[in-house]
Amino acid sequence: MQDEIQRRAYHLWEADGCPEGQDQNYWFKAVAEIAADAAKTIKPARKRAAPRAKKVAA
Template sequence: MPSRNGTDRDEEIRRRAYGLWESQGRPEGSQERHWQQAEHELEAEERAKVAPASRSRTASTRPAAGR
């Protein structure tokens, strides 16, 4: 999976954080919390995309049972 450059990633986090802020009624003083939540969500999605590929490579390199 190609990695995002810092600017693209920050822009995605910004969009997510803004969406969270709007969905929670635009509360004052919550930008740091929304930024962190957006960052964690993005990281979780990135890990989920990488994990299945890693598991399938690991499984295909193991010797068959009984050999």
């Protein structure tokens, strides 16, 4: 995972013209982007049907 973050941060840094002293900013931006991408793959939980009431003989 750390390698993926490093590659993403480096790509972002290069795309912005290689500014000095911004390593942590690019690292955290890369983490946020990777987390957002991962969150998109999570499927919402399926709703369970409400239990049916049992019939009572009268």
